[in-house]
Each structure stands twice: as C-alpha cells, then as structure tokens.
Amino acid sequence: MACLDTKTLKRTSVFRYILKRLALSIPVILGVTLIAFLILYLTPGDPVINLLGARSTLEDQAALREKLGLDQPVLVQYGRWLANVVQGDFGKSILSKQPVMNAISSRIPFTLKLTLTAFLSSIVIGIPVGLLAAVKQNTAIDHISMGFAMFFYSMPDFWFGLMLTLLFSLTLHWLPVSGAYEPKSLVLPALALGLPKIGSIARLIRAETLEVMREEYTLTARAKGLSEWVIIFKHVLRNAAIPVMVMLFLSLPWLISGAVVIETIFAWPGMGQLMYQAILRKDFPVIQALLLIIAFLTVLFNLLGDIVSGLLDPRIRVN
Amino acid sequence: MKHLRLITLLVVAAIILTACGSTSAPEADSAPAANSGEEAAAPAEAAEDAAPTRTKLVIATMNLPEILDAQQSFMGFPLSNELIGQPMLRYNADAGVFVSDTIESFSVSEDGKTMTIKLPEGYKYSNGDPLDAQVLVDAINRYVEISPYGYDYDGMESVTAVNETTVEIFNANGFNGMNQTFMTTFGSPWDAAAAKKMGDEAFAYNPIGNGLFSIKTEWAPGQDLELVRNENFYTSNPLVNNQGPALMEEVLVRFITDGQTRANELEAGTVDIAYGLPASAANAMESNPDIQVIKVVLAGQVSISMNVNKAPFDDVNVRKALAMAVNREQLEVALNGSATAEYAFVNESMIGYDPAAQDYAKDLYPYDLDAAKALLAESGWEDTDGDGVLDKDGEAFSVEFIIDSSSVSQTDAASVLQAQLKELGIDMQITQYERGAVRETMLAGDYQMGLYGYLWADADILTYRFSEGMSPSQFFSAELTDMLDAARVIPDPADRTAAYLDIQKYLLDNVPMIPLMSENLYVGARSWVQGIKILFPDRLVLNDVKIVE
Numbered sequence: 001m002a003c004l005d006t007k008t009l010k011r012t013s014v015f016r017y018i019l020k021r022l023a024l025s026i027p028v029i030l031g032v033t034l035i036a037f038l039i040l041y042l043t044p045g046d047p048v049i050n051l052l053g054a055r056s057t058l059e060d061q062a063a064l065r066e067k068l069g070l071d072q073p074v075l076v077q078y079g080r081w082l083a084n085v086v087q088g089d090f091g092k093s094i095l096s097k098q099p100v101m102n103a104i105s106s107r108i109p110f111t112l113k114l115t116l117t118a119f120l121s122s123i124v125i126g127i128p129v130g131l132l133a134a135v136k137q138n139t140a141i142d143h144i145s146m147g148f149a150m151f152f153y154s155m156p157d158f159w160f161g162l163m164l165t166l167l168f169s170l171t172l173h174w175l176p177v178s179g180a181y182e183p184k185s186l187v188l189p190a191l192a193l194g195l196p197k198i199g200s201i202a203r204l205i206r207a208e209t210l211e212v213m214r215e216e217y218t219l220t221a222r223a224k225g226l227s228e229w230v231i232i233f234k235h236v237l238r239n240a241a242i243p244v245m246v247m248l249f250l251s252l253p254w255l256i257s258g259a260v261v262i263e264t265i266f267a268w269p270g271m272g273q274l275m276y277q278a279i280l281r282k283d284f285p286v287i288q289a290l291l292l293i294i295a296f297l298t299v300l301f302n303l304l305g306d307i308v309s310g311l312l313d314p315r316i317r318v319n
Numbered sequence: 320m321k322h323l324r325l326i327t328l329l330v331v332a333a334i335i336l337t338a339c340g341s342t343s344a345p346e347a348d349s350a351p352a353a354n355s356g357e358e359a360a361a362p363a364e365a366a367e368d369a370a371p372t373r374t375k376l377v378i379a380t381m382n383l384p385e386i387l388d389a390q391q392s393f394m395g396f397p398l399s400n401e402l403i404g405q406p407m408l409r410y411n412a413d414a415g416v417f418v419s420d421t422i423e424s425f426s427v428s429e430d431g432k433t434m435t436i437k438l439p440e441g442y443k444y445s446n447g448d449p450l451d452a453q454v455l456v457d458a459i460n461r462y463v464e465i466s467p468y469g470y471d472y473d474g475m476e477s478v479t480a481v482n483e484t485t486v487e488i489f490n491a492n493g494f495n496g497m498n499q500t501f502m503t504t505f506g507s508p509w510d511a512a513a514a515k516k517m518g519d520e521a522f523a524y525n526p527i528g529n530g531l532f533s534i535k536t537e538w539a540p541g542q543d544l545e546l547v548r549n550e551n552f553y554t555s556n557p558l559v560n561n562q563g564p565a566l567m568e569e570v571l572v573r574f575i576t577d578g579q580t581r582a583n584e585l586e587a588g589t590v591d592i593a594y595g596l597p598a599s600a601a602n603a604m605e606s607n608p609d610i611q612v613i614k615v616v617l618a619g620q621v622s623i624s625m626n627v628n629k630a631p632f633d634d635v636n637v638r639k640a641l642a643m644a645v646n647r648e649q650l651e652v653a654l655n656g657s658a659t660a661e662y663a664f665v666n667e668s669m670i671g672y673d674p675a676a677q678d679y680a681k682d683l684y685p686y687d688l689d690a691a692k693a694l695l696a697e698s699g700w701e702d703t704d705g706d707g708v709l710d711k712d713g714e715a716f717s718v719e720f721i722i723d724s725s726s727v728s729q730t731d732a733a734s735v736l737q738a739q740l741k742e743l744g745i746d747m748q749i750t751q752y753e754r755g756a757v758r759e760t761m762l763a764g765d766y767q768m769g770l771y772g773y774l775w776a777d778a779d780i781l782t783y784r785f786s787e788g789m790s791p792s793q794f795f796s797a798e799l800t801d802m803l804d805a806a807r808v809i810p811d812p813a814d815r816t817a818a819y820l821d822i823q824k825y826l827l828d829n830v831p832m833i834p835l836m837s838e839n840l841y842v843g844a845r846s847w848v849q850g851i852k853i854l855f856p857d858r859l860v861l862n863d864v865k866i867v868e
Contacts, residue, residue: 049758052393052467058788060470095393096385096540098523103385106539162579169587177583178575179543267575269541277383277576280725281394282755 014310018303025299032295033288034078040284041074047094047282068094081288090292091285093278100289103274108293110180111270114263115255117186118194123248125194126201127241133202134209135232145202152199157258161192161265178267189266193255201244208240215239242312249305253298369849371865374568376848379581381595383574385540386523388514389504390458390466397504398594398859399544399572403445404507404528407436408498409556410670410776410855415812417498420556421507421529423484431493431810436486444510445533445549452480457511459488462500465519471500493808495670495815499777529553531565531861544572558854559862566850566865585610585843591866592851593843594859598657601841608846615840616659618668618856619774621729623736623833624791626767631700631716638830640694642684644743645736645833653735657728658836664781664823666837668856670812671778671819680827680834691743702744709744717746721760721769724751728838729770761791771832776856778819779807785826794831 048065049056056064065071069080084091090100129149133142152160168188169177176185212218213236221231256271263272271290278286380398389400407422419425423437442450459478463469474492481487490497500506510527517525525534532546552564573590575581582600585593588609596604596612604610623641625632632638647660659666662684663676695701700709700716709716720737722729730751737747747768752760760766771791773780782803787795802825806818826832840857850863 043753043756046755046759049755049762056470064467093385096523097391098386098520102520102524103540107541110541165580165583170583173587177587177589178580179573264577265580267573267577267580269543269574273383273576274541282753 018307021303021306025303028299029292029295030082033082033292036291037078037081037284037288038074040282040287041077047284081285085292090289093286094283095281095286100285103286104271104289104293107269107271107274110268111256111259111263111272113186114189114193114259114268114270115252117190118197118255119248119252121190122194122197122201126198127205127237127244129198130202130205131209131232131237131240133206134213137210142206146206149199149202149206152195153203154199155196157192157196158261158265160195161188161262164188164192165265178265180268189262189268192265193259193262197251197255201248204247205240205244208243209236212236212239238312242309245308245312246305249301249308250298252301253294256297257294369867371566372847372868373866375571376567376569376592376861376864376866377571377573377590378592378594379573379575379584379590381574381576381578381581383541383576387534387538387544388509388519388523388526389507390462390509391519391523392505393467397857399574400504401507401530401858402532402546402570402572402861403526403530403534404504404509405530405552405554406502406504406507406858408501408506409558409858410502411558412668412855415670415816417502418557420554423555427494427810429810431808432490434488434490434494434497435481436488438484438486439553439555440484442484442529442553443551444513444527444529445551446510446513446527447551448510448513448527450508450510450529451483452486454510454512455486455508456480458508459486459506461509461511461514462506466505468500468505471505472497493810495777495807495809496779499670499775499779502776532570535569541574543574546570546572554862556862559852559860560850561862565861566863567861570861582843585845588845591845591848592859596841596843598655598839598841601843602656604843611844611846611848611851613842613844613851613853614656615842615853615857616666616668617774617838617840618666618776619772619780620661620664620666620837621658621726621732621770621772621835622664623835624761624769624771625831625833626761626764626793627831628764628793629767631698631711631718632768634698635829636694636698637700638833639684640691640698640743641740641745642830642833643687643691643694644739644745645835646686646739647835648686649739650732650735650836654728654731654836656839656841658732658838661834661837664826664832664834665778665819668837669776669778669780671816673816673820673823676820676823676827679824683827684830684833688742695743700744707741707744708746715746716744717748718767719750720747721750721752721757721766723754723757723770723772725754726770726772728836729772732836733770758791762789764793770835772838778815778822779803781819781822781826782807784832790831792831794829799825 048061048068048070052060052064069077081091092098093100093103096103129145133145136142165177165188168175175187179185218231218235221235259270259272260276261272262268263270264276271293274286275290278290378398382394382398384392384394384399386392387400387403389404405421407420408417408425409420411418423439425434425436427434436455438450438452438455444450456478459472463472475488475490475497477489479487508529513527514522524538524540527533529552531549531552533549535545535547538544546569548565548568550564554562575584578595578597579600581593582596584590601612601614604612623645625638625641627633647662651658651660662680665671665673665676695709699711702709704710720733722733724730733749737749740747757769757771761769761771783789784791785795785799785803802818802822806815806822809815809818842851842853842859844851847866847868849865849867852860852863854860
C-alpha cells in the first residue's frame with residue numbers, strides 16, 4: 001500500500017511538473033509572437049505598397065490598408081490576431097486572401113518528413129561515429145571520424161545542399177535535383193539538413209563517452225569483469241546520451257527553421273519555403289502563424305527533452 | 320526497460336508522422352530521361368514536322384503561387400495562371416497593334432471609347448460551361464468587384480452583352496490601360512458562374528478558365544501543378560501556328576523558387592523548360608548543344624531616382640552631371656547579362672517604345688566624365704581640399720543611395736555605380752531596404768538618391784511615376800501632367816508613341832531620374848522542345864510546343 005502511495009505521489013508530481021511547464025510555456029509563446037509582431041510592423045516597408053505595385057494611387061493604398069486592418073494601431077492588430085488565434089482562426093493571408101491554415105496545413109507534413117528524417121539520420125549516424133571515436137581514442141579511426149565531424153559541423157547546410165546536388169544529381173544522376181515525389185527525393189535535402197547535426201552529435205557523444213569512461217562506476221564495472229561492449233552500451237552510452245538527447249530535442253525546432261534555406265534550394269514544399277516567400281512579400285498573418293508554430297514546437301520539444309532526460313537519469317527527476 | 324519502450328514509442332511515432340507526409344510520385348514516363356550524354360536532339364527547325372515523342376511537358380517556373388485564380392490574386396504568376404486562364408488579347412510588337420487571342424475578334428470605335436468583343440459561337444470553358452457574352456460580362460464585373468487591381472478598369476462606364484456572342488464596353492478613358500489587363504491572365508474570362516457555385520475560396524485554388532490546359536488533379540498551395548489539355552480551347556491568335564488545342568496532352572508545372580535549382584533541373588534533363596534562369600547559368604548553357612536559351616528584356620526598368628526637392632539634386636546641373644558620369648556599357652558588362660543598359664524611359668518591351676528616345680538620350684548625355692565635372696564646377700562643386708571628394712561651401716558631396724535589398728541586379732549595380740561616381744568625386748553610401756520600404760521612403764520624399772524599379776508593359780507607367788504623391792523623384796509639373804494625360808488616351812498607336820517620345824524628351828531635359836537598365840529574363844529549354852514562343856512582353860506560350868526526342 002505504502003509502495004502504491006509512493007508511486008501515485010511520484011506520478012502526481014511528474015504530472016504537476018509537466019502541467020507547470022506547459023503553463024509556463026504559454027507566456028513564452030505569447031511573448032515570442034508579440035515580439036515578432038512588433039518587429040515585423042516596426043521594420044520599414046509597407047506590404048500594401050508592395051502588393052498594389054507601381055501604378056496604385058495613394059487612395060488605392062489607403063483603401064486596401066483599411067480593408068486589411070493595417071490602418072489600426074499595432075497593439076490593436078495584435079490583440080485582434082490573438083483573439084482570433086485563441087478561437088483557432090489564424091486569419092487570412094494578405095496575398096492570397098485565403099485562410100492562412102490552407103497554406104500551412106498542406107506543408108506541415110512535408111516539413112515534418114524532412115526534419116524528422118534529418119533528425120533520425122543524425123542520431124543513427126552521429127551516435128555510432130562518436131562512440132566509435134571515443135572507444136578508439138587517438139587512433140586513425142578517431143582522427144578521421146572527428147575530422148569529418150568537424151568538417152560537417154563547420155560547413156553551412158546550404159553549401160552541402162549545393163555540393164550534394166552537384167555530385168549525386170548532376171554528375172552521377174542517382175538522385176533528383178529537387179521536388180518531393182518519391183522517397184529518394186528526400187535523401188539530398190535530409191542529408192544537407194542533417195550533416196551539420198551529425199557532426200555536432202558525433203563530437204558531443206565522443207566527449208561525453210570519454211568522460212563517462214573515466215567515471216568510477218565504469219571502472220567498477222570493468223573490475224567486475226563485464227565485457228567491454230556491455231560496459232559501453234549499458235553503463236557508458238546511457239549516461240553519455242543524456243546531454244545528447246537534450247541537445248537533440250532542442251535542436252528539432254532549429255532544424256525546422258533551418259529548413260527555410262534547404263526547402264528553397266530543393267524546392268521542397270514545406271513550411272520553410274512558405275516562410276521564405278511570406279517574409280519576402282511581408283505576408284504578416286502567414287509569418288505570424290508560422291512563428292507561432294515554431295515557438296510552440298520549441299517549447300514542446302524542450303519539455304520532451306526534459307522528460308526524456310528524467311527518464312534516462314533518475315537524479316534529474318528527483319531534482 | 321520502460322524507458323527503452325518509451326523511446327522506441329517516440330521513434331515509431333516519428334516514423335508514422337514521416338509516413339503521413341508522403342506524396343504521389345509523378346508517372347515514371349512523365350519526366351524526360353536524364354541527360355545521358357547522347358547526341359543532342361535535332362534542332363527545332365529541322366524536325367518541325369516530326370511527330371511528338373512524348374505527351375507530357377515538364378516546366379519549372381520561378382513564381383510560387385498561393386492561389387491560381389488571377390482575379391483574386393495580388394501576384395501575376397503569369398505562367399501557371401495563363402495556362403489555365405489565357406488572355407483575350409496579345410500585342411504584336413512588330414506591327415504595333417493589339418491582336419485577339421482567346422476571342423474571335425475585337426474592334427475599337429473611332430473615338431477610342433467603345434470596344435466590341437466578338438466571341439465564337441458555342442464557345443466553352445475547359446469544363447464544358449458555356450462562355451457566351453453574358454458570361455464574359457460577369458467575368459469582367461467579377462474582376463472589378465474582387466480584384467485588388469480592379470482600378471485597372473477605372474473609366475469603364477458600362478459593359479453589356481449585345482447578343483449571345485457580342486460584348487460592348489464603354490470606357491471614357493479609352494482602352495490603352497484596359498487592354499493591358501486584357502493582355503494578361505488577370506483580364507482573362509475566368510468562369511464567374513463556377514466561382515459562384517464553388518465559392519471563391521475553392522475557386523481560388525482550382526479555378527476554371529479558358530486556357531490551353533485545365534487542372535488535372537486537385538491543387539493545393541505548395542504543390543506542383545498537374546494540367547491536362549483543354550479540348551474546348553479556342554484561339555484566333557495570329558502569332559501562333561497551332562490554332563487548335565495544345566499539342567501536348569499534359570503539363571506538369573513545378574514551382575522552383577531558387578534560380579540555380581531550376582538551372583540544375585534543366586541541365587539534368589528532368590524539366591523540359593525552365594522559365595527564369597540566373598544570367599550566370601544562362602551564359603554557361605549557351606555552349607551546351609542540348610539546351611536552347613532565349614533572352615527577353617523585361618518590360619519596365621530600373622532608374623536612378625534623385626529627390627529634386629533636396630540639395631544637391633534640386634540643381635538640374637548636378638542631375639545632368641550624374642547622367643553623364645554613369646557608364647552604362649561598363650555596368651552592363653559588370654552585371655554579366657542580368658540586365659540591359661537603358662537610356663530612355665520606355666524600353667523595347669513596352670508599348671510606346673521609340674528608339675529615337677534612346678538616341679536623344681545618348682546625344683544629350685554621352686558618357687563624358689570631364690563634361691560632368693565641368694557641369695558640377697559650374698554649380699560650385701569642386702575638390703578644394705584634394706581628398707577626392709567634391710565639396711561646396713565646406714560640405715562634401717556625400718549621398719546616401721537606397722536600394723532594394725531583394726534585387727540582386729540592384730545590389731550589383733549599386734556597387735558599380737558607387738565606383739563610377741567616385742571617379743566623379745561623389746561619395747556614395749549604399750543603404751539597403753526591403754522593397755516596400757524603398758518605395759515608401761521615396762514616395763514620402765525622405766531620401767536623397769536611390770534605385771527605383773518597376774515592371775510594366777506600357778508607357779503610361781510614366782503617369783504614375785511623375786504625378787503628385789506618386790513620384791519617387793518628387794518631380795511633376797502642370798505641363799508634364801497635361802502631356803501625360805493626353806498621351807495615355809490617344810487611340811492611334813503611332814500618334815501615341817510620338818506623344819510619349821515628346822514626354823521622354825521633356826523628362827530627359829529635366830532628368831529627375833536617370834534611366835539605367837532593364838532586367839533580363841532567360842528561358843531555357845531542352846533541345847527536344849520545339850515551338851517555344853515568347854509573346855510580348857515576356858509571355859511563354861505553349862500553343863505550338865511539342866517534344867521530339
């Protein structure tokens with residue numbers, strides 16, 4: 001009975017912790033959207049002049065400004081936007097005059113597909129490479145793998161995009177240049193997006209593994225005669241993976257925003273491409289909706305990262 | 320173990336999410352084979368009568384539309400929209416006259432104020448809906464009602480269906496402005512009845528039109544556009560050979576916003592036509608026998624705008640000196656094909672173009688640095704302290720030069736101009752703004768000097784550039800306004816062009832803006848594509864296009 005009570009107590013405290021974190025995330029998200037809203041509106045440039053082109057009169061511009069509600073004070077506009085968002089209405093695109101969610105909804109799956117593939121491939125490749133480099137410390141394998149990791153980490157993703165296209169599409173004709181038609185269309189954009197991440201994960205996991213391998217409990221395990229692989233996978237990797245997992249979850253929203261460039265280069269019909277177009281054309285409602293989604297995902301993955309860390313390391317839960 | 324299961328669950332969930340985003344692949348035979356390095360297909364002329372070897376065309380275009388109904392759109396996206404809703408008129412630049420396209424004929428009354436449009440009998444939209452006179456009237460009224468560019472039809476007092484196939488439009492301002500819209504997909508007779516039935520929101524994404532093609536599979540924003548031949552298509556366009564439905568059965572329009580990616584797709588042979596190539600890529604492709612490249616000078620231009628209300632540009636001598644110090648030939652070379660040098664205000668891709676204006680400008684302002692320095696010296700600008708920068712009354716000739724940060728050609732041109740004006744002794748500081756901000760700042764008169772660009776295919780753009788409240792240079796006068804108002808409504812093309820020549824001379828004499836360059840558009844196609852035509856000013860038409868591999 002006492003055991004059950006303790007479990008219930010633990011579950012309740014975890015639940016309360018998650019609820020508290022979720023509640024705290026609301027002002028963060030609102031703060032992000034407010035700042036973004038103010039920055040967008042305070043930067044020079046009138047979307048109405050952009051939209052109506054070179055032949056519009058001042059009267060035409062004023063009429064459209066009024067129609068779009070852009071003649072109202074910024075905070076009034078923000079308040080209206082927020083009130084609508086709470087009711088699930090993200091407003092209408094200035095450009096297409098259609099609901100913002102129409103433009104976003106068809107793109108979300110593509111961005112998720114791209115970023116999650118990049119995310120998973122960075123785990124699948126980055127962790128073994130980092131682990132191998134640590135186990136084979138100061139050998140040729142270590143130097144070569146860390147050399148590549150450093151290179152991947154240092155180069156920007158768009159550079160990888162261009163180089164990969166040159167090699168695999170234009171020279172070898174193995175993979176399509178752009179588009180999103182078939183599974184192999186995903187390879188180049190996901191690689192371009194994931195390679196820098198592979199570099200950072202490999203470097204981090206190597207550093208963490210080396211540190212854990214010097215811990216007393218690892219020495220104890222080794223003294224107990226456990227096999228090297230058991231020690232590495234059961235004791236070392238589990239502890240070394242904690243900061244990596246946190247970093248990975250926090251990097252997911254970065255991957256989504258980083259997809260802006262990659263989606264443009266590879267004509268990948270995701271949210272990044274939409275964001276790029278919306279910024280160019282100052283389509284405020286679309287930009288706001290996308291920022292809100294990215295802010296929400298950042299908070300969500302931050303929370304998930306904390307939960308996973310807690311699951312991997314009970315000390316974090318207790319604290 | 321529990322933790323392991325949770326992590327596994329997260330990974331599985333991620334994979335399921337990934338799977339949700341899948342999309343259908345294009346048909347395997349739809350895209351041309353990748354460049355295998357085999358001998359290039361025979362040139363278009365040699366194989367003109369050859370039978371098509373493929374029925375589906377793949378086009379990469381630069382504009383990413385949010386909607387396809389041009390009447391609701393702020394943006395033109397001419398290619399994707401025009402394939403669905405084709406314009407009623409075209410302009411024959413060689414003859415200097417408008418010609419009919421998707422209508423049987425049209426005529427304008429002698430006073431230039433009444434246009435009569437004749438439709439063919441039994442004319443239908445791609446879905447089989449009738450396109451008669453009343454339907455055309457409804458389409459025109461819908462444009463006025465819902466388009467943000469409804470002001471295009473300012474002056475239109477009535478539009479009526481005279482009988483089943485005849486529409487009469489009365490426009491007190493004449494048709495020069497209105498024809499511009501009829502020449503684009505904005506003025507196409509989009510199916511207003513279908514829009515009403517479907518609702519404007521649904522129609523925005525999957526509109527019904529009279530174009531060469533219609534939408535094959537339901538389209539959503541961000542997706543490529545699959546089109547199928549419109550069997551009801553009608554044209555009387557004398558500028559194309561094929562007056563019947565398209566020769567291609569299907570078209571896949573791929574929206575690729577990055578220019579280099581479009582070029583890569585064309586090189587790989589995975590698209591047949593790339594509409595809009597970066598100049599560098601177009602130059603590199605010129606030696607490729609598998610690719611044909613067409614260069615088009617875009618209608619409109621980029622000019623140096625000087626604020627005539629602010630010193631030192633309130634002095635006409637200073638403006639003239641700058642006009643003589645700009646070396647356009649050098650600029651054109653530096654821009655490596657992305658722009659063409661311009662000397663006057665109406666370029667070759669605009670209605671109202673007269674080469675005499677270019678000659679007048681070249682005579683008036685030849686590149687002559689010494690003459691420019693002499694003009695500035697007349698106005699008191701001399702390098703008294705020997706620092707290489709002119710000065711007057713103790714103040715250095717230092718100006719802020721504002722440009723549109725999103726325009727590659729403007730940012731490149733600004734650096735060249737900075738170096739050229741430095742030779743004259745002017746210290747030019749470049750400031751980049753977002754396009755809307757440049758326009759806003761210039762129209763408010765809150766600047767000294769900068770680059771101002773616009774795209775428009777008619778000389779009547781000058782009315783907007785030099786009217787009170789709309790003039791980036793802040794230059795306007797009663798005399799000029801009278802000339803502009805008179806010119807834009809002249810019905811006879813030759814008389815109108817002559818009137819705009821006088822206006823250009825007036826502007827060149829006062830030089831509030833220095834015409835600088837027009838941007839170039841490059842269209843690339845694989846050599847197996849035959850029958851490509853670019854109609855005035857920059858419209859790619861597919862009536863005659865077929866693929867012979």
